[in-house]
Amino acid sequence: MNTTLSSFEAYAQQYKNSVDNPEEFWNTVASDFVWRKKWDKVLEWDFNKPEVKWFVGGKLNITENCIDRHLAQRADQTAIIWEPNDPKDEAKHITYRVLHEQVCKVGNMLKANGVKKGDRVCIYMPMIPELAYAVLACARIGAVHSVVFAGFSSGSLVDRIQDAGCSVVLTSDGSYRGDKKIDLKHIVDEAVEKCPTIKKTIVFEKLKISVNMKPGRDLWWHDEIAKVSADCPVEEMDAEDMLFILYTSGSTGKPKGMVHTCGGYMVYINYTFKTAFQYKDGQVYWCTADLGWITGHSYILYGPLSAGGTTVIFEGIPSWPDMGRFWQAIERHKVNIFYTAPTAIRSLEKAPLSFVEKYDLSSLKVLGTVGEPINEEAWHWYNKNIGKENCPIIDTWWQTETGGFMISPIANVTKLKPAHATLPLPGVQPAVMDENGKELSENGVEGRLTVKFPWPSMARTIYGDHQRFRDTYFSTFPGKYFTGDGCKRDEEGYYRITGRVDDIIIVSGHNMGTAEVESAIDEHHDVCETAVVGYPHDIKGQGIYAFVITYNKPENEEKLRAEIRDTVSKIIGPIAKPDKIQFVSGLPKTRSGKIMRRILRKVAEGDTTNLGDITTLLDPAVVEEIKAGAL
The missing domain is CATH 3.40.50.12780 (ANL, N-terminal domain)
Structure with missing residues (x-):
C-alpha cells in the first residue's frame, strides 16, 4: 500500500x-x-x-x-x-x-x-x-x-x-x-x-x-x-x-x-x-x-x-537541567519528526524564548501532538517558535x-x-x-x-471482563463504538474534540478515572466522602478538583491538603494528586443519592452563576456553601 x-x-x-x-x-x-x-x-x-x-x-x-x-x-x-x-x-x-x-x-x-x-x-x-x-x-x-x-x-x-x-x-x-x-x-x-x-x-x-x-x-x-x-x-x-x-x-x-x-x-x-x-x-x-x-x-x-x-x-x-532540554536534543540528533503532548508545549511556552533560540531546529520537518486536544494559543506558539511556520502540526x-x-x-x-x-x-x-x-x-x-x-x-x-468491555464501549450507542468523547464537526467536516463526556479526567494527556482518585482520597482517615471533577488547567489541560467532606472540621486545612495529596500519591502515583482540594460540609445530591457533578464542574471552572435547576437536590443550600468556598 x-x-x-x-x-x-x-x-x-x-x-x-x-x-x-x-x-x-x-x-x-x-x-x-x-x-x-x-x-x-x-x-x-x-x-x-x-x-x-x-x-x-x-x-x-x-x-x-x-x-x-x-x-x-x-x-x-x-x-x-x-x-x-x-x-x-x-x-x-x-x-x-x-x-x-x-x-x-x-x-x-x-x-x-x-x-x-x-x-x-x-x-x-x-x-x-x-x-x-x-x-x-x-x-x-x-x-x-x-x-x-x-x-x-x-x-x-x-x-x-x-x-x-x-x-x-x-x-x-x-x-x-x-x-x-x-x-x-x-x-x-x-x-x-x-x-x-x-x-x-x-x-x-x-x-x-x-x-x-x-x-x-x-x-x-x-x-x-x-x-x-x-x-x-x-x-x-x-x-x-x-x-x-x-x-x-x-x-x-x-x-x-x-x-x-x-x-x-x-x-x-x-x-x-x-x-x-x-x-x-x-x-x-x-x-x-x-x-x-x-x-x-x-x-x-x-x-x-x-x-x-x-x-x-x-x-x-522536558524541564531538566533547564527548559531547553527538548530543543537541545533535537539539535543533537537532528530530529526530523517531533511528537509531544500539549501539556509539555504549554509548560515550555511559559519559559523565556531564549531557551529555544539558542538551538538549531532546522532539521525539523513535521511536528505532532498527542494525549489531549491542543488549545489554539499553544498551537500557534508551537507552529511559530518550534516549526518556524514551516512544519505541519499533526494533531x-x-x-x-x-x-x-x-x-x-x-x-x-x-x-x-x-x-x-x-x-x-x-x-x-x-x-x-x-x-x-x-x-x-x-x-x-x-x-x-x-x-x-x-x-x-x-x-x-x-482482560478477564468482556461484559465490562461491552457495557463501557458498545452499550450507549448499540452497533457503534462509543469513545466517551464529545466533538464538533464543522462545516468543512473537520473534527474538533471537546473533551470527555464521562467520569474521566485527562491530566497531562493521561486518563484518570474520577472514581479511582475519589477512592484514594477516601483512604485518608479524616475523610468521610469525596467528589472529584476536572477543571481547565493552564499547563496540564485538565486539573483535578476535589470536594472533600471530613469527619471533623479541619484544624489546619493546608496540612490536611498535603496529607491527602500524599495519600493519593502513595496509592495511585504523583500524577493523580488533586490540584485543588475544597473542604465542604455536603455534596449536591439528588434525592436518590446521585452526586450532581455538573454543578461541581461549573464551580471548579469558576462559573457559579449558571448552575441550572438545583430545586431537585436533596439540600439546595449546600450549593451556596460550595460556591462561597470555591478555590
Whole structure:
C-alpha cells in the first residue's frame, strides 16, 4: 500500500476506497508484511457481542516485522537512539543488528526463567534501552507484556499484576527523574509481597544502589543475560493472539486492562505511522512519551520499527537541567519528526524564548501532538517558535482502546486548522450522535463521537471482563463504538474534540478515572466522602478538583491538603494528586443519592452563576456553601 500521499485528492481517493471496500483496502495494506501463513479471511465482526477478528487464520510474529526483516538491508542502520536523563552523558545508537541480538538474549533469559507463550510479564522500568528489549522480547517468545508506567505507586502495580496474573516482573534498581533518584525496586518489593502469582523478579542494575534481593525470587539481569545465547527463533502467533495488556483508568475505581492482538495491531500502527507523518526512509523520529502509555507502545516502538525507522527513546524530562532540554536534543540528533503532548508545549511556552533560540531546529520537518486536544494559543506558539511556520502540526486524536491514530491531519496533505484533529484517516468511519442516539450526518454539528465500523488495531476486550468491555464501549450507542468523547464537526467536516463526556479526567494527556482518585482520597482517615471533577488547567489541560467532606472540621486545612495529596500519591502515583482540594460540609445530591457533578464542574471552572435547576437536590443550600468556598 502506498502510504506516501502526494495531494489531498490522493487522500480523498484512498479514504473513499477504504470506506467503500474496507476488507479489500486492509487486505492490500497487510500484504506488505512478513506472514508465516496468510489469513483465510480479512474480517469477522459483530459490534453487538462485541466481537472483532482481523486477518483470521493468519500467522506471524510482530518482532520478525519490526526487526528480522530489516536485517538484510539495514542491519547497521540505527534503530533506536537512546537519549539519557543527563545531557552530559553520551547517547546510545542501537543498530537493528544490535537490537536483534539484545531482544533475542532477553527472550532467552525469560524462557530460562520459566516464561512461555501466553504467560503475562509485568514490566516496570525506566526509559532505558532494556525496557524496549523487554517489550520486544515478550512479543518474540509469545508472552503477553503488561508495561506499567514507572511513576505509578506499589498499590497501582499490585492491581495490575493481580488482574493480569503476571508470573514475572522485570524492573531496575532505580530510575532518574531529572535530578531525583527513584527507588523502583523498593516499590516492586512492596507490590510483589501481595502478588502470589509472581515467581521471579529480574532486576536491571541502573543506579547501582543498594537494594534488597530476596533469594530464590530476585535475580540480577546481568547475571541472567550472561547465561544465554543470542539465538532466539520467533514464536509463531495467530493474528488474534494477545500481544499485550495495557491498563487505562476506568470510571469505576478498577483500572481496565485493554487487550491488543498481534496481527491487526501491527498492520494498523505501521500504516498510520507512515501515513500521518508521511515518514520517509532515513528520517529521525522522536516521540517524547513514556513506553508505559499506549503512545509509547504504538509510536515509539512498534510503529517506527515496523517501518524500518530510527526512533528516539528519551529518559529525561522536558524541564531538566533547564527548559531547553527538548530543543537541545533535537539539535543533537537532528530530529526530523517531533511528537509531544500539549501539556509539555504549554509548560515550555511559559519559559523565556531564549531557551529555544539558542538551538538549531532546522532539521525539523513535521511536528505532532498527542494525549489531549491542543488549545489554539499553544498551537500557534508551537507552529511559530518550534516549526518556524514551516512544519505541519499533526494533531492526533486516538485512545488506548483504539491502539492507533483515528482522526489526524496528514503531513503536507491536509489543510490545517488550529486545535482541530481535522479528518479521519483511511479506514476510520466516525459518526457523531446526539444524546438520543440519532446519528447527525450533516456538517456543522456537535455531539458524541462514535465509530461505526471496526479498524484493525482496536482493543478486543478488557482482560478477564468482556461484559465490562461491552457495557463501557458498545452499550450507549448499540452497533457503534462509543469513545466517551464529545466533538464538533464543522462545516468543512473537520473534527474538533471537546473533551470527555464521562467520569474521566485527562491530566497531562493521561486518563484518570474520577472514581479511582475519589477512592484514594477516601483512604485518608479524616475523610468521610469525596467528589472529584476536572477543571481547565493552564499547563496540564485538565486539573483535578476535589470536594472533600471530613469527619471533623479541619484544624489546619493546608496540612490536611498535603496529607491527602500524599495519600493519593502513595496509592495511585504523583500524577493523580488533586490540584485543588475544597473542604465542604455536603455534596449536591439528588434525592436518590446521585452526586450532581455538573454543578461541581461549573464551580471548579469558576462559573457559579449558571448552575441550572438545583430545586431537585436533596439540600439546595449546600450549593451556596460550595460556591462561597470555591478555590
